[in-house]
Amino acid sequence: xxxxxxSPELSQLxxxxxxADHFGPRKFFTLQDASTWAQQHNITxxxxxxxxxxxxxxxxxxxxxxxxxxISWDHFLNRKPRSFPPYSEAQKLTKxxxxxxxxxxxxxxxxxxxPSDPREVYKKQWIDFDHFLDVTPLLYxxxxxxxxxxxxxTYTAYxxxxxxxxxxxxxxxxxxxxxxxxxxxRTTRGFxxxxxxxxxxxxxxxxxxxxxxxxxxxxxxxxPGNPKKIYFEWLDWPTFLGTTKKPLPLKQFKIVIxxxxxxxxxIYRESYKKLDLPSDPWRIYHRPWAQLIPPRFKSxxxxxxxxxxxxxxxxxxxxxKYKNIPGLPANPQTYYKMTWRKFISRSP
Numbered sequence: 001x002x003x004x005x006x007s008p009e010l011s012q013l014x015x016x017x018x019x020a021d022h023f024g025p026r027k028f029f030t031l032q033d034a035s036t037w038a039q040q041h042n043i044t045x046x047x048x049x050x051x052x053x054x055x056x057x058x059x060x061x062x063x064x065x066x067x068x069x070x071i072s073w074d075h076f077l078n079r080k081p082r083s084f085p086p087y088s089e090a091q092k093l094t095k096x097x098x099x100x101x102x103x104x105x106x107x108x109x110x111x112x113x114x115p116s117d118p119r120e121v122y123k124k125q126w127i128d129f130d131h132f133l134d135v136t137p138l139l140y141x142x143x144x145x146x147x148x149x150x151x152x153x154t155y156t157a158y159x160x161x162x163x164x165x166x167x168x169x170x171x172x173x174x175x176x177x178x179x180x181x182x183x184x185x186r187t188t189r190g191f192x193x194x195x196x197x198x199x200x201x202x203x204x205x206x207x208x209x210x211x212x213x214x215x216x217x218x219x220x221x222x223x224p225g226n227p228k229k230i231y232f233e234w235l236d237w238p239t240f241l242g243t244t245k246k247p248l249p250l251k252q253f254k255i256v257i258x259x260x261x262x263x264x265x266x267i268y269r270e271s272y273k274k275l276d277l278p279s280d281p282w283r284i285y286h287r288p289w290a291q292l293i294p295p296r297f298k299s300x301x302x303x304x305x306x307x308x309x310x311x312x313x314x315x316x317x318x319x320x321k322y323k324n325i326p327g328l329p330a331n332p333q334t335y336y337k338m339t340w341r342k343f344i345s346r347s348p
Contacts, residue, residue: 029058034063035077038077039078043077046120049063065331069339070339084114087125090122094133100168101168105118138169143170195233198222198240202217210241213237237279250287253281254293254294256275257275315340
C-alpha cells in the first residue's frame, strides 16, 4: 500500500486541529495508554474491546501478542477476576443446556454464569469450541456413509442437507476439513455393489493387484473404476484384494515417519510406498492426520532450553535467528500462549 505524504502546511493544520494521529504512519498506544483508554470507555471484556477498537486506530487488534509486558485482560481492563467454574464443569453445563455451537453459547453464557470469552479464561485447556462443547466432528468414513445414505453427490445438495439437519457434527466445508476428500461426484456417488460384494467379486475373478483391477473392472458389472474413492470402508488395496499385510503398530508407525522426517501429508503421499506404509493411515489407526505426525514445534521446556542456549533472550534476536534452530515457532507468544517475558523465564 502506498503511504500518503502530507505537505508541511497540511501537517501543521492537522496538528493544530488534533487530527495528526488519524493520518500518516499508524502508531499504537503504549500498553499503559491503551489500558487507560479502554477503562475510560468502559470496556469490560476482550469481546467488547474487539468490537470498539476499530473506532480508535491507535488500538492494536491483538494486545496480548503485541505488548511484550502484557499480563492479562483483567490487569489491562482493571477488573477483578471473576470466579468461573473449572473447564470440565463448564463443559458439563453447556452439555446439559444443549449448546452445540459458538453462536448458541454467545446467547446463553450469561444465564449459565460462564465467561463471555472462554478462550481467555480456559486458555490452558483451550483447544477449540468443538472440544469445549464436546462436539466431535464425524470421522471421514461416517461422513461418506451419510452422504451415500442420503444420495448427496453435489456441493449444493450437501449445503441444503447441512442447513436442514443442523447437525453440529457436520462441517460446513468438508472439502477443506477432510484431507482425504477428493471431490463430490467421484467421492460420494454410489455403485451397484457394496464394499463386501465388490471385494468378493474381485477376489473370485483372481484380481490381485490394483493394475489388474483397473484393466478388468469393466468386465464385472457394477464395480466402480476407483473403489478407493467410493467405499467408506476402504483401507487400502491389499485389504480389498485379500493380499493384506498386518499394518505396523501405531507407535512403530510414528517412529518410522519421524525418522524419515515425514512432516506433512504431501511428503507422506510421495513416500508411503517406498516406506511400505498404508496409503490412508488415518483409516488404519482411526486418528486424524494431525495426531499421526510428530509435533512441528518443540515442547515449551525444550524451546526455552534451546532459546537460552542460543542466547536469544531479546525478541529482536529471536526473530532474526529462530529459523536456524529447528523446532522453534516463529511466534512463541502465540504458540505457547504466554508473554515473551514469561517464555524466556526458566520458571514453569
